[in-house]
Amino acid sequence: MYFNKIQNPPNFAFIPPHGLKKNRATLPGHKIVLRTADLGEDVFEISYESPAWEYRSHSGLDLNAFKSPSRAELQIAPHGGFAIRSGRSNLLATLPQEAFGVCGQSWMVQFAPESGQQFYGMGEKNNGFEKSGVRTKFWNTDVWADFHADAFINGTTDPMYLSVPYLIIKKGNTYLGLLVDNPHAVYMGISPQVSIGGEQLKTELRQPFFIGSSDGTARMYVIVGPTLHDLTCKFQRLVGVTPRPPLWSLGYQQCRWGYQSYQCLDNLDKNFSKHGIPCDGLWLDIDYMRGYRVFTFEQKHFSAPSAQIARIQKRGRKVVPIIDPGVKIDPGYHVYDSGLKSKAYCKTPAGKDFVGFVWPGATVFPDFASPKARAWWVGQVAQFASGSGIQGAWLDMNDPAVGASELDPMLFNGGKWDHSSYHNQYALGMAMASREGFLKAHPDKRPFLLSRSGFTGMSKYAAIWTGDNFSNDHHLKNAVPMSLNLALSGIPFNGPDAGGFGGHTTAELMIAWFKMQFLFPFFRNHTHQGCRAQEPWAFGTKTLGILREYIRLRYKLLPYLYNLYIRHEQTGEAILRPLIYDFEDTGKLPLGHVGDQFMAGPAIMQAPVLSSSSDAREVTLPEAHWFSCLDAKWIRGGRKLRVKQKARTTPLYFREGGIVPMQVGARKDQKNDLGKIELHIFLRKDSKGTATCRYIFDDGESFQYRKGGESEYFIEAKVSSGKLQVKVDKLRANCGALEVSFVLYDGFKTIVVNGVDPQVHPLTLKKGVHEFAGSKLPVWTTAPLRF
Template identity: 40%
Template sequence: MYFNKYPHRSNFSFVETFDPETGVVTAGVRVFATEVDSHEGDIYHVRVSNPDVWPETCGLSELDVPAPCARQRLKANDDFQLSLLGRDAKPLITGEFGVSGDASMFVFELGGDARFYGMGEKYFGKMELSGYRTKFWNTDVWGDFHFAQWGEHPSDPPYFSLPYLVAKIGDEYVGFLLHNSHPTFIETPGSDESRVFVEWQRTSERLILGSEGGEPNLWVIYGPSLAEVTRKLQKLIGTTPVPPAWSLGYHQSRWGYGGHADLMRLDEGFAKHKIPCDGLWLDLDYMDGFRIFQTNEANFPDGVSTTAETLAKHDRHIVPIIDPGVKKESGYRVYDDGHAQRVFCQNAEGGEYVGLVWPGETVFPDFTLPRVSDWWAGYIQEFAESGFGACWIDMNDPSTGPVDPNGMRFADGKLPHEAHHNDYSLGMQRATFDGFRRARPHERPFILSRSGFIGSSRYAAIWTGDNLANRFYLKSSIPTSVNLSISGQPFNGADLGGFGGDVTDELMLDWTKAHFLFPFLRNHANRGTRDKEPFAFPEPVMAVIRRYIRLRYKLFPYLYNLFVQQEEQGDPILRPLFYEFDGVGLDKIDDQFMVGPSILQAPFVEEGVKKRTVTLPGLEPWYDAANGDWIEPGERTAKAGRESTPLYLRAGAIVPMQPGTPVDNTKELRDVNLHLFMPPAWSGESELEYVADDGISYAYTSGARSRLKVRVVSVDGNLAIATDQTQDGFGLIAPTFVIHGDPKSVRLNGSEVVLEKNKVTLAGKPLAVVVVRA
């Protein structure tokens, strides 16, 4: 497998003849069947088949395909030239299809002003992705590349493959999803002079999407906006079920935490310093000789359940690591059982495929087989019942150490490795999810995974792999996580402060301020590096880290409701600025992002910078959460402050928050403060549907959820607030309104109210507010 060499269109035979009645095409000397199907929502499926070339499989990922639709915005003409019509009924894109052996490609002509986003998890450090060639093949970056390639430079491909691209053509958007578990590739037109030192390195003038094998299945999604295309994609590949509330808290991890003693020390530290924390994580050290599902009893002298019960007093969960690799050792229960049941992947000779990872010689469950997934889920169930609250699954790229993974075969040895390399992690996620559901049928599982594929959004959060404590990884984390979010994996985040290397005080502060509202927030560190628990830093540094962890918990109702909207509508949590706003050049901004529709972050990511330019989009003023000023839109200058960070809220926003300043991980969704951000003498309208449930069970799916609709109308600063509880399955929601602004008058549900003056601290100094109690 070449990571950085790509099929070239000159080596392909493109369709020469097409029978529209039968769908049969010829390309070179071969004949193929084609289908161009239309589905509701302007979603189209192009499939090319020939069982002698490609087995009829799309891998393990499932799609929620919309109903068929008579509308045909995407058409194939008499020469099988694909044409997608835009809103003016003129071709927005035109394309052709070609084959070379069992490789295939679609080549599209787009308008000259086309721009590109998405591509799943990529470390390119840019939001807009014109002029790139990239491959989708899950790797173990630290194992498969030399340090010089990933230390302070983008390595490609990384751990997670999601072969999706969205193109902006004029003011219309088109999404392209290659539903193929084989290695795929994308080449975007455009120019990046920094990477071109000879002319032939330039990418094609046309968009190329292809695969090195597997049946060609291309999904094309049309939409007038990025938001509409993203929602359609997310519903097609699977929205993220609302996770357990505790998973959205702060998490502490380190390679080196081994068991009960470490967990008690951490529990005491977070309680002593009044720092909210929901998850305490264990790396490899808790295992007995790297044997999965086998805990080192010396690390838990009274059993895992006893430790779990003690941590439960502070509502903390133990989250251990699990790798797919099983130590090849007679007498080890898991291996002996798996060997007897023939659950492991085979090699070309029909024996068990053996890699070299943490346990030494290692074998791997074949998750392409339902009986093997069931076998794995049984061990996960036992593991969960022992006291573990969740798990993180690592090395599931799959990583095989120095052994060539291409020797690993799937489906009882019938399928070559490339058929399921990319979705191996998806199979592990699904089986692990099933195991936790068996152990706790009424509780939402939480699984974190390093690798993934199309559909991982249904089962697991993703962390963006091993990173380093340097500015490259801090800066690149923003476009990486945002592009991953709009590619259909919204529950993601990077290791806070960097996994490898010693983080400096200043870098840790900048990283915390940048990431404190990322969907997943975990502080993780490598063995032998500086201690990174918040209370391991000097008191002034710890105080700032604590401040932003607490602010995350204060904003927990907002984050939780974004996940509710993700499950119901498909909107991501992190968004590029142009997801919410129109404006020239917004897609070139790589160091700002939106958290939901209302919060804009513009963190400091460069070392030693005292000020930075912030772009505030739209036509209305923004509220500066550091000092309470209202700032007109446009390019503005923000000054660096040790305790503050550039954090802005849009005019008219209704943002649910917890009351006061949280000092522990308590979460109460019914007693909520609804913060209204109203500029002076503002005229406008805002609406919010706020949701509350128990945050842990599936009872909300059968009605145990409450909904409150809030509508705010302001006329020259005179506010009228209306509330309507439309669902009460989780009881009464009791809102308190906190107004950032100086309203002339306030009416609540038609009645005048008493206004209380108070102060609230967000991202800087205490801010004057007006409080209205329902």
């Protein structure tokens, strides 16, 4: 498998002009049948089918349906191409001649390039935010094993751990999505520049925009936004949303390769309490196991695993162990023996169990394509989870990583499927079975799974961290555009290892990383054994104070972040998103290349300084009014400006019209009461619009919310005759009443809540200073009210 090479259009035989008759065409080795379907809401399915691919298209994607009729139209051309039209405009069209072609088992679709197009998505790629000129393949890799160190430390590794062959096409302020539903090695060439030995050839050899795969049915889904917000919601609903996660998974997580024992966990717990740092998760790497045997504990590290884990979790911190798919070949080891009996392992063409090399040495691998093997894994996970009391796990090495072994002999579904037909879905199968195992062990507890690898639709089962990164500015800078494109590609719950996994970090780099990542969906500090310690207290008093401040700030914002996940489950909205998600491009202020800033939901924008040696950057402020935490005042948008941060501050902005629920006071531990909050209302005395917020809270851990076990309030605020008018509607209070104090960011003399005349029932506004993101902000607050 060549990771950095893709197919070349001149090598393909394309359907000739008028070669498609009654949706059928003949190409070398293939009798093509073109099938199309309008799924509703401007979502279209297009597939080119052939008997040669019939048994080689084992896609595990479980697609959801749409109900509303489409407004756009799908048109088929006599040469086998197609176009998506809206009114008189072509939104997307294949090449007028060479649209669909084959080369052996591989297929390709070519599209007509248009000036001004921009491209995004592609899942987990570290090749920048906008994708024009990119040549890429989708094939899950074990990056540190499959690339040279120079590439993964300071260069570009493509492909990476996770494959989502989804492309977003931007034309003006209209967006389309193109998903390839194919488990084989999909490739894309976005008008790539041809090169030889790294030297680009002449521009006349520039190729069109094309997609294809090495094998399997050419099945695609084309989605018309028209906005990026609409497109993302439709795509997420198509492939499946992230279920509401447990609240603890949104907190700060601490990990290191080397945490292996109860003593490690106990020391970490005591240090977090000593330093007043909230932390929800303490993670165990591979050394907790007995000789790296999955589903075991080393007795000298855990003499009584269930009781010791219960002791830590009773203090409010979850224990999250790593689970690898590789099973050590060791007769007498109960997991290995049980898998043999269940015929649960991948086979070779010779009919033997496939053997690879992972941490325990020679290992066999569960065949997640087989229902029987998945059921076996479900049982193993359930037994491990119920016996130890854990409520989440970290799924690693599931690319699959097999060490020095070749992958091709690793067959699936009892040896009936070749490797390429399931390789990219291996981690998806593991996540599906692992989640089912946790639900079997703890039926009314929301599990949390974190996976290294994955495929389209992974968000229904597990979050993703972006794998083994490195402690340097290069990886710091790549983190934002990579996470943004993952979020747009249906993987909203994602994030990198804060501080970097490999290499020796510095205090300056840790500060820059925490300032960048404290609003990311996933926030875990993780590092390699033998590298400098990265716990918040490992860098001295000054650095400890700054890192602690941003961890605490995340916890203060948990009510807001949690509600972003609730909204995502309901609608498919993105959580972390680029500026073009919430704002339109203009000639004056183009936003399509701004990949180093982001919105966290609709109300908060961050423009982190992505360098450990700099304190300044250019910030693009979209058209709106913004409350700047750097300046402690309101500033107008629609422009770019140069800003400079201090040691404790970061460029953080709240959008006018936002209502942001926060926890009360500074959060010094991980205890949360989502029924007692502050509502921060970002309106000026001159604001014209209305600010709204739908706030929901529940117990944070069970599935009772699906049975109505939650409280829901609708809050509306507007400025009228110099007064701030606030309305709080209780929609339901099945999880308790809501206690609220209001925090304002302009000098209103009067606040009227639910129409009550302040002269009859005075509601005092007290002016004060609110410490936030290293700044002292002037605010006006009220006493708590109960609704």
